[in-house]
Amino acid sequence: MLKKMSDFVFGERPQAHLPERVRRAIVDLQVNSEILIGWAQLCLVLFFLLLYSVAPKTSEGTDFMPVPWVLSAYLVFTLGRLYAAYRCTLPRWFLMTSVVIDMALLMGLIWSFHLQYEQPASFYLKAPTLLYVFIFISLRALRFDPKYVAAAGLAAACGWLFLLWYALFGENRIQDLTTRDYILYMTSNRVLIGAEIDKILSILVVTAILAIALVRAQRMLTREVADAAAAQELSRFVAPEIADRITTADKVMQPGDGETKEASVLFSDIEGFSTVSEKLSPDALVRMLNEYFAAVSEVIERHGGAINQFQGDAMLVTFNTVTTDADHAASAVKTALGIQRITEERLFCGDIRLPTRCGVNTGDIVSGAIGTPERLLYTVHGDEVNIAARLEQLNKQYGTYVLVTEQTARAAGSGFAFDVVGEVTVRGRAAPTCVMTVKAK
Template identity: 55%
Template sequence: MRSTLGAFLFGKETDAHLPERVQAAIEKQQAESEKLIGWVQLLLVTIFASLYAISPTTAMNDDIRPVPWALGLYYLFTLKRLALAYRNALTNWFLTLSVIADIGLLMVLIWSFHIQYMQPASFYLKAPTVMYVFIFISLRSLRFDPRYILIAGGTAAIGWITLTGYVLWSEGGTSMITRDYVTYLTSNSLLIGAEIDKIIAIILVSVVLAIAVMRAKRSFIRAVGDEILARDLSRFVSPEIADRITHAKQQIKPGDGEAVTATVMFTDIEGFSGISEKLSPKELATMLNEYFTETNAVITRFGGVITQFEGDAMLITYNAVKPDSDHALNAIRTALAIQEISNTRIYSFGEKLKTRCGINSGEIVIGAIGSEDRLTFTVHGDNVNIAARLEALNKQYDTYVLATEDTVQTCGDHADIPEWTPRGEVTVRGREAPTRVFSISPALLSDQNAAQAASHVTDKVTS
């Protein structure tokens, strides 16, 4: 019952043990909010001072002017607080003290009016400056911490009770009390009900703001957590796929997808099993990180998106996740650039890594597959399977880049694309219709040009 009521009032409860990075992000946001609060308070005290300076002097006591002193004290306090906010030196106890001081100084300022103008103490209870109490209370909502709202509201309520009590004490008990509302408004008489109304309003505003801020805080914490989660997940899937998932108009469900004409490329490292046997797990991870860092730089440069990793293999798409009118051409350029890296780059274990590529163009489906609780956002379809089969067929033809006729025709003739070599028709495992395939090799490079090509890729990675 208690938890149900709490959820109804304050929203869904958040995890009590937030990850440190989420807590750090929230604290950073709160620190920025304190700077904003400080500037608003500085603006308020400036407004107080300006209104006092331009208002006609109606004081009957030329010797006692407490208002300028109260404003000056509050101005110095606000400056000090703003300086501490920029130094991130605002502790919880100082924040609590500053909230009490904000309201306390305002109450002192209101109290000083009857001295300034030599009127009965009940005079200050009608001062419109009391409206600033609500401004100071609402300012605390910028921090997303309901504690300080309640502290401000409680201090204001106690302060107004004290001011009302002072009127009763200074005016000799009940002599100033009236039950007539007109008399209250047109004289210095005290209407107890009116002051109780102000106290109730202060308390209710504080409570409502605290509830609203608690609800907003819980939503804010979930939003910060979701943002960090999305940012972390984007390191495990391509940013383009992460962006597509997070900005979907509706929640993505199994089977959701769309048909697009695209180019798909599968890559795999030649002899990876043998390499793995020679290396320790740490050495293998280091080698793969080097390999994927360099190949990812090339893939990104030509507009490809790594849709899926599987061990040392990659599924790369062009014009599937993001638009690319030259998808076949860019896939071929990527494959050739990877071959240049394979021929020139020596990795941490002292050898080169040869990479086989299978490329096909055609209509594919991009979307989510899996169950309601576990989804994978990928591409699928017959043309995806063909690209996967071609990658494996490289071993049979002793080649490193195989592409279908659809890819070759879609790519067209370009000066930087070497001549294609027909490999005949093959019946790809799993299909009945034969597929015409072509192989291609990067143009022969001199040792100097090869070194320059590898250096260019390395520069792209480090930059």
């Protein structure tokens, strides 16, 4: 029951153990928040100084002028605090102390009004400057940490309670200044206890509401940072475009969710990979593949492709599936030629060449999720995908490294030189498929 009530008021509690990277990300956000608070306080004190300098003075003829001194002291303190926030992570004790100093300076300024205007101490209880406490309390909300909002609110409430006590009992006061007459309270230096308690309660209620809102926001922030970190980690295992599509979908993806659209598919495979792998230790083999995939992925990303699958040393790459690309056929052909160029020019793992065969096809492709509700794979399906895989294998027969279909050649445009090398009948199709090689013009 208590847990349900707590979750209802404060929001669902995030997982107990957060990964170090998530905790570090939250700390970085809090550090940036302290810098933001510092700038907000600096702008605030500069605004007050400007306002004080241009506004008509209400204390002509008095020698005691505390406002410029207090504002100057607060300006120096704010500049020092902002400098420290840029230099290092501010410790909790310093932040708590700064909250108390903020309120102490404000309460000290309010307290000084009765000296400035040569009035009884109860005079300052009607100062509208009290409203500034809500500015200082709300400033602490920028950090998404309810402790500092609570500290600011409690400091303000305690400060005003002390000022009330001083007005009633300070300076060896004997005369009873309290009254229950509201008109007399408003037109004299008399004190209406209920009105002052009302101010303290208002400060505490606003503080409590802000603190509850911040607890909810902090828990939501923690969950969002954890989810973002998880999505970023998962994007290393699937194409970033696919991860972005999954995480930004309006509804949870289910098995069978997908769409059919014209797109291009590229299949790639390293020539003679089995022979190469026999000569390398497992560690060297993994290092070589990582170098190879990093180099090839750069070419793929440059032309807008999305890597749907790694299959050993082979890759399935799609264009115009997760991201829109009107020239997807040309992009696929450019990618295939780019892969040939980089594998011809570059040696991997020291002195190993990795010539790569590519097959490219264009047509209507189904892209979407397959599997069970608990475990899904986002991939592409259809005859056009099978044809691209078949073309990659046909490179052995024709002694080539890039083969494309007639559909791809037509869609790619006139920026390439295509040569027909033959026709192939793909299993499940009656009509033969025209196969071409390609070169850049």
